[in-house]
């Protein structure tokens with residue numbers, strides 16, 4: 001059986017200094033992920049002649065939910081979001097194992113719990129084999145990961161492990177353009193990583209041309225993102241050499257030390 005494929009597009013909508021809001025559409029209807037600001041979304045809807053049919057939220061921070069009230073004035077759509085991240089506007093609470101049939105679109109998303117950045121943070125996965133997507137909010141970034149505002153290193157390491165286990169081709173739609181700054185840290189941690197050197201070249205070229213470095217994919221992140229590579233001996237060696245880690249530490253201690261180092265890098 002070959003199901004009919006409706007072509008879906010993901011529009012990159014920049015907001016604030018370095019946020020990306022994601023607008024998923026089929027040319028008629030659209031769902032927005034993490035609308036921190038309503039104005040650029042309303043503008044994009046109008047420019048492309050789209051009707052808003054759903055709002056999807058990953059966590060409670062203002063730069064991810066700030067635009068929700070104004071969007072709801074514009075269109076009374078369901079608001080999907082984490083069950084336990086304290087967001088009043090959520091009308092369809094979600095957690096690990098839930099699946100979302102996105103209203104108005106031929107799109108199904110699976111939900112993962114990814115605590116760490118916030119305690120209730122969730123991620124959305126389109127597990128279609130032809131074009132898998134991940135909307136991971138502030139959990140996984142290009143060559144980096146979110147700060148641990150609420151969760152523990154163990155929670156974040158576990159959450160990143162779930163994302164790293166997704167298929168290599170999964171496009172990573174994270175919520176910020178932090179890649180170049182993350183790559184500078186990654187290079188300090190893993191100076192001998194050839195895939196990382198190639199990524200630094202590519203992403204610098206992209207930013208130089210005014211392009212987004214996002215989405216990347218899971219294969220690229222596994223090859224270059226130090227937070228997904230804490231079992232590589234070179235990473236622990238760099239931490240030890242920098243005086244950030246005692247020799248012989250396990251992967252979780254290494255992860256915690258790596259996150260600490262990035263905070264002050």
Ligand SMILES: [Zn+2]
Nearest residue numbers: 059061117138
């Ligand atoms: Zn956040």
